[in-house]
Every structure is written in C-alpha cells, then in structure tokens.
Amino acid sequence: MKAVGVILAVAVALALQTTAARFLVRGSVAVDLVLVVVVYVALTSGPAAGLLSGTFAGLAQDALSSSVIGIGGLAKTLVGFLAGIIGTQFIVTASLPRFVVFFGATVLHAVVFMGLYVLLDLRHFGEPYAAVAGQATANAVVGVVAFQLAELLPGAVERRRAGKSRLRR
Amino acid sequence: MAILDIRQRSGYLFLAVTLGQILLVSAQVNSKSGVPVIESVTFGIFSEVQRGLSGGFLGIRSLWTGYIGLRHVKAENDTLKRDLAAAQVAVQEQRALADRTRGLENLLGLRQQVKLNTVAAEIIGAAASPDFRTLTIDKGTRDGVRADMSVIAPAGVVGRLVVPSMRSAKVQLLIDRNAAAGAIIERTRAQGVVVGGGDDRLRMEYVSEVFDIVVGDVVVTSGIDGIYPKGFVIGQIESVERSGGAYKRITIKPAVDFRSLEEVLVVLTPTPAREAAQGVSE
Numbered sequence: 001m002k003a004v005g006v007i008l009a010v011a012v013a014l015a016l017q018t019t020a021a022r023f024l025v026r027g028s029v030a031v032d033l034v035l036v037v038v039v040y041v042a043l044t045s046g047p048a049a050g051l052l053s054g055t056f057a058g059l060a061q062d063a064l065s066s067s068v069i070g071i072g073g074l075a076k077t078l079v080g081f082l083a084g085i086i087g088t089q090f091i092v093t094a095s096l097p098r099f100v101v102f103f104g105a106t107v108l109h110a111v112v113f114m115g116l117y118v119l120l121d122l123r124h125f126g127e128p129y130a131a132v133a134g135q136a137t138a139n140a141v142v143g144v145v146a147f148q149l150a151e152l153l154p155g156a157v158e159r160r161r162a163g164k165s166r167l168r169r
Numbered sequence: 170m171a172i173l174d175i176r177q178r179s180g181y182l183f184l185a186v187t188l189g190q191i192l193l194v195s196a197q198v199n200s201k202s203g204v205p206v207i208e209s210v211t212f213g214i215f216s217e218v219q220r221g222l223s224g225g226f227l228g229i230r231s232l233w234t235g236y237i238g239l240r241h242v243k244a245e246n247d248t249l250k251r252d253l254a255a256a257q258v259a260v261q262e263q264r265a266l267a268d269r270t271r272g273l274e275n276l277l278g279l280r281q282q283v284k285l286n287t288v289a290a291e292i293i294g295a296a297a298s299p300d301f302r303t304l305t306i307d308k309g310t311r312d313g314v315r316a317d318m319s320v321i322a323p324a325g326v327v328g329r330l331v332v333p334s335m336r337s338a339k340v341q342l343l344i345d346r347n348a349a350a351g352a353i354i355e356r357t358r359a360q361g362v363v364v365g366g367g368d369d370r371l372r373m374e375y376v377s378e379v380f381d382i383v384v385g386d387v388v389v390t391s392g393i394d395g396i397y398p399k400g401f402v403i404g405q406i407e408s409v410e411r412s413g414g415a416y417k418r419i420t421i422k423p424a425v426d427f428r429s430l431e432e433v434l435v436v437l438t439p440t441p442a443r444e445a446a447q448g449v450s451e
Contacts, residue, residue: 062298
C-alpha cells in the first residue's frame, strides 16, 4: 500500500470515528476504526508501514483527544510494528487468524495505552476487562469484514468484465 | 539477506519512533500546564474539517428525513421538540431557582433570583478515540465560551468545556473517566462527587453509609465545584450497594442520553463559587 493510500485510509477512519462512530457506541463497546486501519496496513504492507501508520494515526488521535500526545501514538506504533511482523512471519489469510490478530492487537493496544496512563498516574481505568473484550471483538469483526470486502470487490469487477466480454463473443 | 536488511531497518525505525514518542510524552507530563499549544492548534484545524464533514453528513441526513421522508411531520416534530426543550430548560431553571431560594430563605432569610445566560451550540463531532468521551461543538471563543464553562441539555448536565478554539470547542462529557462534578441527592441532601466511568453510567462517591438512599432518587449538581450551576439534574440512582467501608457504592443512570445529543447549551454565567475564586485571585 502506498504512503498516500495509508494517509488517506487513516484520515477516512478518523473522520468516520469522529462523525459516525458515536452513533455506533453501545455501552462500553466502542469500535476503534483507526486501530483497525493500522492493523490492516500492517498485515498487508509489513512492519515498517505498520509502525509508521501507527505513529501517524496514534499521534493524530492523541492531538484530537484530551490526552497526552504520544501515549496513543506509542501504543499504535507498537501494535502496527508487531502486527506487521506477524503478517510477514505467518500466513494470515484466513478469517480466523485475522480475527485473532485484530483481537490480540486491540488487547495489546489497551494494555499499553492504559498501562502508560496508570504508570504516569494520569488516569485510572478501574476494571476495564469487559470493555476491552467488547472493543477487541468489535474491532476484530470490523477488521475481518474489511479484509473480505477488499478482497471480494476487485474480483467482482474482474468477473463482471469477463462476463461482458463473453457476451460480446 | 534482503529480508533481514528490511527487518533491521524497520527495527531501527521502530526504536527511533518509539524513543521520539517517549520523549514527547515525558516533555508534556513534566511541563503540562493548561492546554498544550499543539493540541489547541491541531484541534482548531481539525474541528474545521469536522464542521465540513458534519455539514455534509447532516445535509444528507436532513435531505433524507426532511424531504424524501416525512416532510410535514418533520417540521412539526422539530417545532414540538424545540418547545419541549425550552420547557425542560425552564423547568431546570425553576428547579435551580427554587432550590437556591429555599436554602437561602431558610438560612439567611434572603431572596435571590437565578438567571442563566446561555448560548446554544450544535454538535459537529465526537472523540477521535473511543477511550475518551468528548464532543465538538460549533461555538468557540468568539461566541464568548471559555474553558471550564458547563454544558447542559434540556434533560440535564452534559459536561464541561475543555478546549475552546475560535469557532469551535471540545466538551468533556460527564461520563468520561476524567470527569467529575459536585453532587447532592435531592431527597436526602446527601453530598458526594459524581464521576464518569468511561461507559454509559456514572458513579457517586463519598456518600456516607448513614444516609438513607434508595433506587430512583434524583441526583443534582451541588454547585461547589465552581463549574456546574447548582440544582441541575445529573441523573437517577440505579443501584445502591454497601461497600463495607464508610461510603456507599452508588451507580447513576445519567439524565442525558449522550448518544442522541444534537444540540446543547453552554452556560456563560459564572457560578458563585467561580466568581468568589476569581474575586480572591484578583
């Protein structure tokens, strides 16, 4: 994936997160579309692209939230880098492994993000297990569906073209 | 070897980026006072993008609901909603007025009138991260709003203003993990602090075990925090548990449905506590 494509994907995710996502929040379950994009980029383009997209996306999110700039960036950088390594070292093409990667990435992100806040004594999160599990499941579902769509759509276009050419003959 | 080389490069890159961000975090944590300039500037710029996106989003939605959908019913419904909102705000003001007047009459034998000066604002965006519960409104410093002003809705308290820019502002919702407000249980007059939990519920802390508190009791602002005016509804008590210590464990269902908020009111009138604080500082 090219740099412009990554920046565009992160920007679209941020825009969706700040406009449409608030209508999708239910209780403690909230999808982090930006994290989904970072993991997607990491799995498709490797650790370097993953960590850079994580840095960019995390810093942008931090700057737009009332948070310390860098904490979300650090968490997403780590997640993007590790997801990229997993993508290059293992075969992550079926839905279940992808689900596991998205789920694990969200949990790791939450551990680093909340851990840093607690470590610096800036925020307290109580017992966020249910919220993290809910968000990880939601992110994993969105991530797997995004992969399916990205893989199905180009195929559908080609099939349509092939069908048309067969009709002309 | 080529793969190893790429891995090494990305490893160095990872270390450099991580180190850079650790330094960035350290700098802010050590010297943070008020709102960081970078946050304010970035927020100001991005809120304009949010305004545009929100305009497009709302335009499409209003086209659908107002034109293709039920055009006449929508107009009538809007009028009724406005009337109801105005009536609810009036009830809130009357409640605050009655509460304050009763207290002052009892204690001092004085009468005082409360008139809140507010400005209506439209919500143009939400938090960029689900870990924070904030909203962006379309009113900024040029409309007279300042940091730490309270934000209310017809149903009750919404939150407080944290980052104002010229044409927009960020509102920290009361359900955010970092939010808190001085509160009082209307029936028993038990005081405490309401704090957000990051989900759709609030907790009330520091309420003594000796108070008789039941499910359904209404919790209102106490006004001692200097941000929220006294007597505004926060929510209703949903559960009360004995924690075993000196305080009860209380869960509150907020009066405001934060998911369906579209317009809010920013209270421009400073609270007596803040006026007093400003007087002291001057």
